[in-house]
Amino acid sequence: MSQEQITVLQAYSQALMDAMTEDDEVIVLGEDIADPEEGGVVGVTKGLSSKFGELRVRTTPIAEEAIIGAAVGASLVGFKPVAEIMLMNFTTVAMDMIVNHAAKLRYMSGGQTHCPLVIRTMTGGGMSTGGQHSDYYEAWFAHTPGMKVVCPSTTEDAYGLLRSAIEDPDPVLIVENLPIYWTKGPKPASDHRVPLGKAKVVVPGTDVTIVSYSRTALESLGALQALGEAGISAEVIDLRTIQPWDQETVLASVEKTGRLLVAHEAVVPFGAGAEIAAVVQDKLFGKLKAPVKRIGAPFNPVPFSKPLETEHVINGAKIAEAAIALVKG
């Protein structure tokens, strides 16, 4: 893999560009995504329509049901649509198409049809956008049979997971964190793939396992210095895929460390961390040195006021604090 540096945003862009170049059946749709509309509000799709034309890269009206519906229909006959739902909060106006249709058509048709589509959506706190623009709803979709859900945090995962999602035969929701779009990392080669359902041990450790994903995975790394100073060796796992999630890797790590902290940006109650805690306490019963702990957002909507938003959104300091409390008891 070349050591040229690119941003996470460029990694998503490159993945779309390469996928469309290699496969004529990859098509892209969403609001403002074509080049006459500046290739998307943050520019992830910039350049695609100029290269592949506006029939394959199509700006839509503001109509998320129509967007996902069109993706579902085209996917039924072999296309690989990549639909953009600008922000995760806006998936709420397309839930029927995602949950009752994209996720179920393979099953209800007895395998006659299936939906090899990708839904790209963006979210993430810290941008002062208030209560309706930065929620994380990955737990909803992970609770939906037929759906896959991925949450990349690096350039390599952004590229490798999006490429794998596009090649996957089932609907995949890819949750892109907005605040980290402009962080840099190595530029992946065009043959780079990250398999869906495989977590990554980012930093090995012995005292506690920290499982997180999306921007929170980077925050977990940010916690390491404080943990080191507290004499704690943490193993940091970037889950990367939430549905299906990599039980094997997580269980192996927790069996070794005996402690697990699950960290995510979504509110804690009924969040994805609950499933991970429920499985780990079951599979590793009697082998844990402490209860599985969860950390995330408090159970309230996202506030606008800066100090409140800062307190609301999970960060490395809070992860460190929780991990220290977990180890030191």
Next chain:
Amino acid sequence: MSQEQITVLQAYSQALMDAMTEDDEVIVLGEDIADPEEGGVVGVTKGLSSKFGELRVRTTPIAEEAIIGAAVGASLVGFKPVAEIMLMNFTTVAMDMIVNHAAKLRYMSGGQTHCPLVIRTMTGGGMSTGGQHSDYYEAWFAHTPGMKVVCPSTTEDAYGLLRSAIEDPDPVLIVENLPIYWTKGPKPASDHRVPLGKAKVVVPGTDVTIVSYSRTALESLGALQALGEAGISAEVIDLRTIQPWDQETVLASVEKTGRLLVAHEAVVPFGAGAEIAAVVQDKLFGKLKAPVKRIGAPFNPVPFSKPLETEHVINGAKIAEAAIALVKG
């Protein structure tokens, strides 16, 4: 409480009738709900419009966003709307109004406004209705700050929880199980209330705690004979409210029995059972005789074919089997 018997369906009807009689600001809306449309497809709202008029009891077009939107708007100025979303799968076309608005307006307005509305919806497997008519999504709404979620299983809880939901100052989703509408129980008095957030110990026991709700709570009772024959004393808790759920009652029970089985009709992964397991393994770490177990639907859409649907939907036999394995295993 009088011993006259009524059905669960009649209990919901009576609750609406009594609430509207006692409070002019209780209003009802939904598809086919007025008497010219036969008071709803199963008749829960029968008689209301004849008594209170079609301005307070209003049949709507098939437009769930418009239904919840109207409920939200009226609730902002003091009305207590009870909106019917015919089936829980159809909440998918109203998620924005529920999640981004009803649940958040109190918070985003800094407490200037709030949404004292109730959303009644119906679901439940076993009716051969196929993949889009019997899902349980309570975990989604329980993951939403600002929402409350209740799942009654008896005539008294149907009446008492619906009355409490209508009187509650926040949006409450009430999930009504379709197959048990016609089961009978005592007729509650008009002053009967069941507080939101309080579980009920239906049957005391010593070996294992079974937490469930909605129809599954009745199935848990159906498991008792087999458990008794296996020499197992089970404590059966009907959670009744999923958000906020009664940790105190559940923890006290599990502290006593040392074992917990959570049973619900929804698919297990990322379901409500995960949250309960995650909290219990944390709060009762070291006090459990066995890992918390969960049982529910397998991770697939609901099939039509009868033998498959029967296998898909949780029942007393499966609960008994799981509880026996938990205690003996």
Next chain:
Amino acid sequence: MIPNSPDGPTQLEIFRKMALLKANDERSRKVITTGRLVMPYYSYRGQEVIPSALAVNLKDTDYLCTIYRGIHDMLAKGLPLKDLWAEIAGRVDGTCKGKGGPMHLTDVKHGVMVTTGIVGASMPIANGLAWASQLRGEDRVAVATFGDGASNIGAFHEALNLAAVWKLPTIFVCQNNRYGEHTAYAKATGAKNIADRGLAYGIPGVRVDGNDPVAMYNAAREAVERARAGEGPTLIEAMTFRFHGHVFGDKGGYIPKEELEEAIAADPYPRFRAKLIADGIATEAQLAEIESGFEKDLDEAVDFALASPFPGIEELTSDVYGAAA
């Protein structure tokens, strides 16, 4: 509207489909009544003309997205009776191995791509199939059928607008049977006519007597030709009526007696049957033979279905995900 009416053979073909649909509906209700099958059943009796006159303008390669009340649409499109009956009986020989059932039939071979139980959902998906046809430079069209009540839900609006701005070969066929479940048209719909809504998208909105095979044929033909020619979508509002309430068991107490009687008196089936004979397009004997032929086919289909095994328990958890590439 194209003036010239369909030729004799085409009219006979329309009748043949109508006869199949009518016989199948009557058999379905009989089989449920006699307890041989348990399923939610949405009778389309009275609406046979619409899919029959439409389907003679379509090819197997054209796409159909229909709804719970859509078995007439599928049969007209070519879904074989045995595959249908095995599916609605929940058997392994059904098109979906019994996993879809009467509300979720799919039969890719005949272009029956999606059957949905969610009001409005057939339309956005049909657009995607139409887009696929555009992308491949094919002349395939995508038909979305739906009811009058569905024209009031958001998906209708979003789908028709997208089809208009993308100039998609989607044909939106609203089967206006005057009721959505128990609610009468006027109580749910602001528009005088649903066809008026075409203007809201800058596309043709055609209101037609959906019980008149010739009028329906001409409306469908024009819409299909426009779509194949790349001239974009059409909204067809086909006026009709459902004779047996919303779902099996619904006594239709909310329908004024006179309205129901009038509608049944105007049953399009006997009318068209008589017309074919009067116009010398077919003899009584020929039509009777067609009808009895379908009764035989139905005997076989029902027996085949009930003799077919249920899917094995392994089917419960299969077809959730495919094998990753």
Next chain:
Amino acid sequence: MIPNSPDGPTQLEIFRKMALLKANDERSRKVITTGRLVMPYYSYRGQEVIPSALAVNLKDTDYLCTIYRGIHDMLAKGLPLKDLWAEIAGRVDGTCKGKGGPMHLTDVKHGVMVTTGIVGASMPIANGLAWASQLRGEDRVAVATFGDGASNIGAFHEALNLAAVWKLPTIFVCQNNRYGEHTAYAKATGAKNIADRGLAYGIPGVRVDGNDPVAMYNAAREAVERARAGEGPTLIEAMTFRFHGHVFGDKGGYIPKEELEEAIAADPYPRFRAKLIADGIATEAQLAEIESGFEKDLDEAVDFALASPFPGIEELTSDVYGAAA
């Protein structure tokens, strides 16, 4: 359309609101540019006429549901500058204690009931407020403002249809500024005019020059009178333009240079200002005084806001649920 135009005092009142709105927008962009505040800001510069000419027909008791690009709507409705600025600065003296912010302002005292960041969502909620007015036998109206792009989402369709069949006193004010984010009207909208969509609901659809205070006043007045008289909803399409792109920082590269220049050359503010003087409704001095007055008010409001404390950390988890009855 009512022929007679608003009297002098009314025109002056409209101008006063326009001046307030324009001054506030310019101050907002200045404060952001100079880094004194950080917030997502959706400039409404160029659209001042619409809420100004509308609001003079409204009372404090009338309801408003607006959107992220809605600060002009709120100020015209009566939201005080200090409450506004403290809120967009995230301070405890803001209408929402800083928890809502610029996209979610509420000010019940002046009927600003909901500000949403979800395209289309203002409309279904306004219907509920209108229903409340109907239930209480009041003559209050509910106004929902939204953009041209929002007229293509499902919520628009469901809300207008419900308002029509329920004959609600809801006024749907579409501020057609020709773009939805970066997408031009014609690329997103099938209808030639959004006003044409009124027919789809059997309600009046009025297209008006939203930059002409007199025309806008008359259209708004007629819609408000219809609503108060129980005659049902009206859809108003007010043609206008946004001068500064979608959100602060958007350079509007997708807007043809000529189109932008023409629009700015046709800035309704100086035009109306000159008209008032020409018509002898006000003198240059009077108008200048109004304008400078608002600059003073804004100095105070901004200082007040920046001097106001941030909410305490306990506010993070409060206002999620109320105290159960």
